[in-house]
Amino acid sequence: MTQHRAEDRSGESREEQVLAIRTQALSKRYGEVVALASLDLQVARGEVYGYLGPNGAGKTTTLRLLLGLHRPSSGSAALFGLDCWRDPLAAHRRVAYVAGEPALWPSLTAEETLDFLARLHGGSDAAYTRELVRRFQLDGSRRLRAMSKGNRQKVSLIAALATRAELLLLDEPTSGLDPLMEVAFRECIKEAQDRGQTVFLSSHILSEVEALCDRVGILRAGRLVDEGSLQELRHLSAQIVEVTFAGASPALGPLPGVHAQSAGPHAMRYEVSGAIGPLIAALAAHPVTALSSREPSLEEIFLHHYDGSKES
């Protein structure tokens, strides 16, 4: 690893110190289909980055490009300043990957698989592997052939976590896990973050991303449509104010930046973008029995981006 660092040009070495992932105008076409259009992505070291998008948005394509499994149609991708296509091997020594659909060897047992993958990675933490096997309640003597999808997913996850790689690339890693294992997974990711590992979590499970990620990118039809910390994304979106009245809900008349919706016979739901003052002032004249204000959930932000998704 250090050799590679020494070989890098000086311009890249600073970037390498800060950024774990960087893509520049990264695009991929499969024949006529544009899977990814001019993606510019920067993930800093130590960051947990949530990569959101519905099925077919281009999440797996991004990961395949980052791993050098597919070749960019144009643009470039780099891990730790190392080009993903030209220099995959050096990058892979510092990366561990969990595929959405775990493709492992049916005739090997779980233990043999972990052993094999650890050796190919150039070693892993044996004590940590044992601990993970215990935490994820994995039966090491079972052949992969006889395992359910969730259990195969656990093997793949344990193999990746046990390498203690600097960067974890996870493609919908919990799609087959039960709620208990989902909890174990979240703990492991938090521990990885505490150790300073970078995590790139591709997912469409919003609660998971909300719980784990520092920053979120939202992908739609091959394009990054929004990006930022949850805080930033919320600021850009509407705030939700839910109000219950003593009598029938009054009509407040038009207010700038406020979208009203009935939420029952005595309740209203207001989506406020911008200042909240005018709404409060208007409400003051009415018999309000309860008022709650909250920031939009990630789900609401996400759905907001997909409301008009048919247009592209």
Add this chain to the structure above:
Amino acid sequence: MSLAGRALARRAWRDARVRVVAFGYLFLIYAYVQPVGYRHAYPSLADRAAFARSFGGNTAIRLFYGQPHDLLSIGGYCAWRVSGTLTIAAAAFGLLASVRALRTEEDAGRAELVLAGALGRTAAYRSSLAAIGAGIAVLWVAELAGSLAGGLALGDSAYMALATVSVAFVCAGIGALACQLAPTRRVALDIGGAAVGLLFVLRVVADTAGGAGWLRWATPLGWAEELRPFAGARPLVLVLPVLAGVLLLGLAWRIALRRDIGTGLLRERDSAPARPGLLSSPTRQALRGERSSLAVWLVSVGAFAFILGTISSSVSAVGVSKKIQQEIARLGVGSILTPVGYLSFVFLFFVLAISLFACAQLSAARREEAEGRLETLLALPATRGAWLGGRLLLAGAAAVILSLAAGLFAWVGAASQGQSIALSRMLEAGANCLPAALLFLALAALAFALLPRAASGIAYTLVVLAFLWQLVGSLLGAPRWLVDLTPFQHIGLVPAQALRTGSAVVMLGIAALAAACALAVFRRRDILGQ
């Protein structure tokens, strides 16, 4: 058949159509070429009589084409040549088609989906059988059309084609039963392949060893001979394949009704203590995965070579006139009237077998990619070049072992009968298989790099076409350069002749070039799923 049943049958048919069409072309062309070639090579009755005297009794020829019943008529000749080869192809087709329709879907988990729907097990089984039956019907039509185009009579041609596909029917039954016994598709193919191989060996022994003719009744390949198209047809014999096929398919159906989906009657253990051997690199792990299949190949090649070695001692030129010996020499099959000449001739079939082995190895590599495991490997610090290079080295090394084993065991067989052939010459005969086999391996690798999804089909087709072209190309009077295109034309008949070093070097050179191109192209392409 219900609507759902018909939909499923159509689905199974679509899965199989590429193979059906490929085999269909083989049947069509082969059935057409034989009558045309016979007329071309033996225009007069005198020619035919001389041919019949020389070839009819020759052990080497009978080994592959079976026992001839009438070599003086075009029909009789075709029945011998066409049926002899195409029944073997039909056997392979029956087995592959039934394992594909009855087990591959199940291993992929799609059978569960089907059975969770409005379709019962019997209906699903019947739909799969309908698709297999349609494939067999296509082969029947293809052989019939080829024979008709070659100028043979309609009724007799139809009967001859029926004799050929009767083997496919029985072998489909064998495959169906293997699918119920085996825990996985792969084991089903192994079991079925071993059974079909045994039936072939039975026919070989029946047709070549003195006093063993009765064994012909123990194998569907022998029944096809005993149906005797164009030579005093005996249609009653058809009862045997029909009965055997129905029994096998019925038995398989009974088991299919009771068995847990995704398992077989033979259970594999689902848990095992870890064995850390052969896990330190992708290539070693590939060896670990392939070793049972390698062992099957080694045992088959060794056993077959041993049998051929044993038979070789019974070959002799006693009673064959000088003139006919010259005739045989002119046909380009060497001096097959001596044990050494005979072994030289049959070793051409080991070239074929080991080339097909190379194709199978490349198919296994492609499956690794198609099923996503290559992605798992390449996301680790493993390079594409090391992976593909390792697979090629593994296949090449296995081909070397198989070739030398063929030579060794043929020598053991011959020596056991008191033949005095030098071991070194027989090992050389084995090594003589390698240049062509490695060439086909490298070409298969190139196909894999360029067109991964079609690679398996291309590789197998290339080998089979090259082999058939060598058999029939010169018979048809094709121009020399066209005949010379097939690598099989450039293989010396070792041990009767010397190893053709020049040709071997050229083939190995092309192989090295193709392999280098394959590696270069593979480095630059996307890793593709199914």
